[in-house]
Structures are given as C-alpha cells and as structure tokens.
Amino acid sequence: MFAQVNSVGLFGLNAFPVTAEISSSAGIPAINISGLADMSVQESKLRIKAAAENSGIKIAKCMYTVNLAPADVRKTGSFYDLPILVAMLTVSGVIDADLKDSAFIGEVSLNGDVCFVQGALSMAIKAAECGIKRLYLPYENAAEAAVVKGLRVYGVKNIASLAAHLNGLSPIPAAQPVDFNINDSFSVPDFADVKGQDAVKGAVETAAAGFHNILLIGPPGTGKSMIAKRIPSILPRMTFEESIETTQIHSVAGILNKERPLVTERPFRDVSHTASSVGLIGGGSVPKPGEISIAHNGVLFLDEFPEFDRRVLETLRQPLENGEITISRASGSVSYPCNIMLAAAMNPCPCGNYGAEGKTCTCSQKQVTGYLGKISRPVLDRIDIQVEVPSVKYEELSGREKSESSKVIAERVQRARDIQLERFKGTKIRTNSQITPDILHEVCVLDEQAGAYLKNAFEKSGLSARAYDRVLKVARTCADLDGSEIIHKKHIARAVQYRTLDRKYWQ
Ligand SMILES: Nc1ncnc2c1ncn2[C@@H]1O[C@H](COP(=O)(O)OP(=O)(O)OP(=O)(O)O)[C@@H](O)[C@H]1O
Ligand SMILES: [Mg+2]
Numbered sequence: 001m002f003a004q005v006n007s008v009g010l011f012g013l014n015a016f017p018v019t020a021e022i023s024s025s026a027g028i029p030a031i032n033i034s035g036l037a038d039m040s041v042q043e044s045k046l047r048i049k050a051a052a053e054n055s056g057i058k059i060a061k062c063m064y065t066v067n068l069a070p071a072d073v074r075k076t077g078s079f080y081d082l083p084i085l086v087a088m089l090t091v092s093g094v095i096d097a098d099l100k101d102s103a104f105i106g107e108v109s110l111n112g113d114v115c116f117v118q119g120a121l122s123m124a125i126k127a128a129e130c131g132i133k134r135l136y137l138p139y140e141n142a143a144e145a146a147v148v149k150g151l152r153v154y155g156v157k158n159i160a161s162l163a164a165h166l167n168g169l170s171p172i173p174a175a176q177p178v179d180f181n182i183n184d185s186f187s188v189p190d191f192a193d194v195k196g197q198d199a200v201k202g203a204v205e206t207a208a209a210g211f212h213n214i215l216l217i218g219p220p221g222t223g224k225s226m227i228a229k230r231i232p233s234i235l236p237r238m239t240f241e242e243s244i245e246t247t248q249i250h251s252v253a254g255i256l257n258k259e260r261p262l263v264t265e266r267p268f269r270d271v272s273h274t275a276s277s278v279g280l281i282g283g284g285s286v287p288k289p290g291e292i293s294i295a296h297n298g299v300l301f302l303d304e305f306p307e308f309d310r311r312v313l314e315t316l317r318q319p320l321e322n323g324e325i326t327i328s329r330a331s332g333s334v335s336y337p338c339n340i341m342l343a344a345a346m347n348p349c350p351c352g353n354y355g356a357e358g359k360t361c362t363c364s365q366k367q368v369t370g371y372l373g374k375i376s377r378p379v380l381d382r383i384d385i386q387v388e389v390p391s392v393k394y395e396e397l398s399g400r401e402k403s404e405s406s407k408v409i410a411e412r413v414q415r416a417r418d419i420q421l422e423r424f425k426g427t428k429i430r431t432n433s434q435i436t437p438d439i440l441h442e443v444c445v446l447d448e449q450a451g452a453y454l455k456n457a458f459e460k461s462g463l464s465a466r467a468y469d470r471v472l473k474v475a476r477t478c479a480d481l482d483g484s485e486i487i488h489k490k491h492i493a494r495a496v497q498y499r500t501l502d503r504k505y506w507q
C-alpha cells in the first residue's frame with residue numbers, strides 16, 4: 001500500500017516543498033524514515049506511535065517505509081510529525097480523504113496534541129506558492145499562517161480532531177486572518193518629555209524619516225538614552241509587506257507573540273553591550289537570526305556604543321552595508337534580511353566630558369583616543385547622521401512647557417516616508433538611505449547654491465568620497481521633510497553638518 005502527503009520544510013527562512021511518501025508491507029512492525037532526515041526527524045517515530053495509541057487511533061501493525069522527498073535535501077525539525085502521521089493513517093485506512101491540495105505541518109506530542117512550531121508563516125507562504133489550497137498546522141500557528149492569501153488554514157488541536165475533520169465527521173473551522181490594520185497603541189515614551197535638545201530631535205526626526213543610521217554623542221546625563229528610547233514613537237507605519245518580512249523572522253526566532261501573530265509595529269531592539277556576535281548577528285548549529293535581523297524594518301539601539309566588544313561591532317559592517325546577513329554553518333548557509341536603522345549612543349571618553357562646553361575632561365589624551373578608537377572608521381562611516389548632545393540649559397530644564405509631542409513629529413516623518421514610497425514605487429528601494437549609486441543623481445537634484453555648497457564642503461572641509469553619497473541621501477531626506485523636490489542649500493548644509501562630528505572627535 002502506498003500514500004503520499006504534502007508538507008513544507010524549513011531551513012532558516014528558506015521554506016521548500018516536501019512530500020511524505022509511505023509504503024506499508026507485511027513484516028515485523030517498524031517505521032523506517034529516509035530522505036536525509038536528521039535525529040529530530042527520526043525521533044518522530046516514537047512520538048507518532050504514542051500519539052496514535054493515546055488518541056485511541058489504531059494503526060495497522062506492519063512495516064512502514066517513509067521517505068521525505070526530495071531525498072537529497074536535509075530535513076531537520078519536529079514539524080514533519082504531522083505529515084508522516086497523516087500518511088500512516090491514510091495508508092492504514094483510518095483516514096479516507098483526497099489530500100492532493102492539502103499540506104500538513106506540525107509536531108505531535110505523546111498525548112496526541114499538535115504543538116506550536118517556529119517559522120510557520122514562511123512555510124505557509126511556500127505552501128501557497130506551491131499551489132496548496134488547504135494547510136493544516138498547529139492551532140496556535142493558525143492565525144499567523146492565515147495571513148497568506150489564497151490559502152485555507154486549519155488550526156489543529158489534536159490528531160483525533162484532525163482525523164474526524166478529514167473523514168468529514170466534525171469539521172474544523174478555517175482560521176480567520178488577523179486584521180493588519182489593528183492598531184493597539186503601545187505605551188511608548190513621548191518626545192514631549194524631552195526638554196530642549198531641538199537640534200538633536202531634528203536629527204532623530206531626519207534619521208527616522210529616511211531610515212538613516214544615527215549616532216548620539218555627548219557627556220553623561222544629557223538625554224541620549226532618553227531620546228533614543230523615544231524613537232519608536234515617531235517611526236512611520238509599517239507597510240503590509242514589511243510586516244510580513246519581520247513576522248517571518250520573529251517566527252523563526254521563536255519570539256512571535258501568540259496573541260499578536262503579525263508584527264505591525266516596527267521593532268526597537270535595545271541590545272546590551274554584553275551581547276555576543278552570535279546574539280547580535282545570528283548563529284547556532286541551525287543558524288537562528290540575531291538581534292540585527294530581529295530588528296529588520298525597525299531600529300537596532302546600541303547604547304554605550306564603545307562598551308561593545310570591538311570584534312562584535314566589526315561584524316556589523318557587512319550587514320549594515322548590504323541589509324542582509326549570511327551565516328554559514330556545516331548544516332548549510334542561511335541568509336536573513338536586516339534592513340535596519342542603527343541608533344547608537346556614547347560618551348566621547350571614559351569620564352564623559354571630553355569636548356563638552358563648560359566641563360572638564362579628566363582623561364589623558366591616550367585614554368580619549370583609546371576610547372574613541374573602539375569605534376572603527378569603517379563602522380563610523382556607515383553612520384550618516386552624527387550629532388552632539390550638549391548639556392541642557394537650566395532654564396530649559398526648569399521650564400514647565402511641554403516640548404513638541406511625538407504625534408506631531410510622527411506626522412512629519414510619515415509624510416516624508418510617503419514621498420519616498422511614491423518615489424521608489426516599483427523598485428526594491430524603500431527609503432532614501434537605500435538609494436543606489438545608479439539613481440543617486442537622478443533622485444537628488446540640487447539647485448545651484450546647494451551644488452556650490454557641496455563642492456566647497458568637499459574641497460575645503462575634507463569630506464571623504466564615501467561621505468559624499470551619504471550626504472546627498474541625507475540631504476534628500478531633509479528636502480522631503482520640507483516637501484521640496486529640489487535639494488536646496490539649507491538641506492545640504494544640514495546633511496554636511498551631520499558628517500562633521502567625526503572630525504572633531506576622531507581626528
Ligand atoms: N533634555 C532632557 N529633558 C528632560 N530630562 C532630561 C533631559 N536630559 C536628561 N534628562 C534627565 O536625565 C536622566 C538621564 O538621561 P539619560 O539617561 O538619557 O542620559 P544619557 O545622556 O544617556 O547619559 P549617559 O551618558 O550617562 O548614558 C533622564 O532620565 C532624565 O530624567
Ligand atoms: Mg545613556
């Protein structure tokens with residue numbers, strides 16, 4: 001007797017179709033699994049047997065040969081339990097149904113329950129691409145998978161109810177997709193609490209609008225951490241596409257909130273400086289995404305920037321440039337997207353007061369150089385907006401007036417982002433920070449004065465060639481915030497100013 005059941009495999013974010021083929025024959029009762037199945041898959045034999053027995057389902061006692069096709073692709077994970085079990089039930093005659101358009105994913109526990117799996121969204125997307133019409137997966141994954149268009153998703157609680165459904169006895173209702181537009185407002189801190197620091201707030205607004213990396217540098221207690229933690233309150237809305245991308249990563253990382261199966265708020269990952277490179281970049285024997293990918297389409301916040309291990313910071317270089325990170329392991333290589341806005345905050349020296357007006361730095365020159373030197377030139381070069389956060393004046397701090405609220409700033413940011421979405425429609429680019437060299441001059445049109453200013457900054461102030469492109473992109477964002485198609489001198493001047501700090505501290 002022979003049967004086959006569709007399923008989907010997963011490695012990293014890469015999902016691929018898998019068919020569980022089964023053949024039963026007379027002989028000593030046994031289950032053999034082939035098809036490059038690793039230990040986690042081999043163990044499914046034990047789970048399946050116990051699950052069936054404990055659910056009161058009788059499987060014919062014979063010899064089963066299971067093959068997970070394609071046989072030359074490595075299979076790892078426990079989610080093949082369900083397709084293998086359904087294949088066995090089919091070949092044993094327990095289930096009598098046409099399963100051509102159906103696929104099954106899920107781990108089975110010894111009592112017959114079907115348990116939550118990681119990466120369900122990526123697998124559901126692949127299933128739909130392969131023409132699957134009905135997807136059966138764990139009940140707790142159903143809402144997540146139901147986002148996928150053209151797929152009827154059934155959340156399965158246990159194998160007994162699945163058998164009853166497939167035999168037409170007691171139907172499981174199809175899962176309802178979560179509404180993308182639900183906007184439960186999180187309580188994020190507001191910019192209204194931050195007194196003064198208008199220039200810094202302006203820089204943060206620009207960074208959020210164009211998705212530029214930003215560095216805040218200044219003496220202790222001036223509000224650097226306070227300001228950075230308020231960035232989520234002004235970020236533009238996520239698009240549906242962005243939401244799906246980030247949800248897939250969170251699903252694979254196993255951090256998806258079961259109550260909110262679709263990530264609709266941009267991530268803000270505040271990472272401790274004790275983070276390892278695996279924690280930050282990703283890794284493990286089956287490579288999992290790191291913080292930089294979990295922050296995809298959102299913000300990666302590195303406070304006390306020089307306190308991070310220098311080697312860890314260096315590993316950021318390639319992903320910051322490419323918006324993608326590839327992790328290679330013996331089990332294969334995996335790529336995760338990491339299109340992020342990096343926000344970093346730091347003091348300029350161990351005592352914190354170097355270069356600050358009205359304050360005395362107690363560090364030796366060597367200490368200062370050593371401290372700043374922890375941030376390498378190439379890492380610094382990737383940060384488009386660098387701003388000084390000065391001490392707040394007493395009058396500003398003691399004033400009772402509230403500053404501009406995050407809501408007002410967020411509206412300007414959203415308008416600037418909408419302009420970018422329109423500008424880059426039909427391309428892979430989403431924000432000004434991603435403008436590629438081939439279209440740089442087409443989308444960054446300067447008026448005469450702006451051109452002259454830039455030429456002067458380049459020739460006289462020693463702006464580097466690498467900085468040139470980046471200045472133009474930031475100027476593009478300044479103009480977008482102004483609603484101006486042409487880049488004027490004031491826009492270029494601001495962008496150049498954001499690149500001058502490194503000369504004060506790093507030279
Ligand atoms: N501009 C400001 N407006 C209102 N309160 C402020 C401001 N700046 C600092 N504070 C107060 O000072 C506290 C410390 O600020 P914060 O932790 O952001 O400083 P920091 O610049 O990150 O310092 P450090 O360099 O030591 O990390 C804040 O929690 C807040 O109470
Ligand atoms: Mg701080």
Ligand SMILES: [Zn+2]
Pocket residue numbers: 349350351352353354361362363
């Ligand atoms: Zn100092």
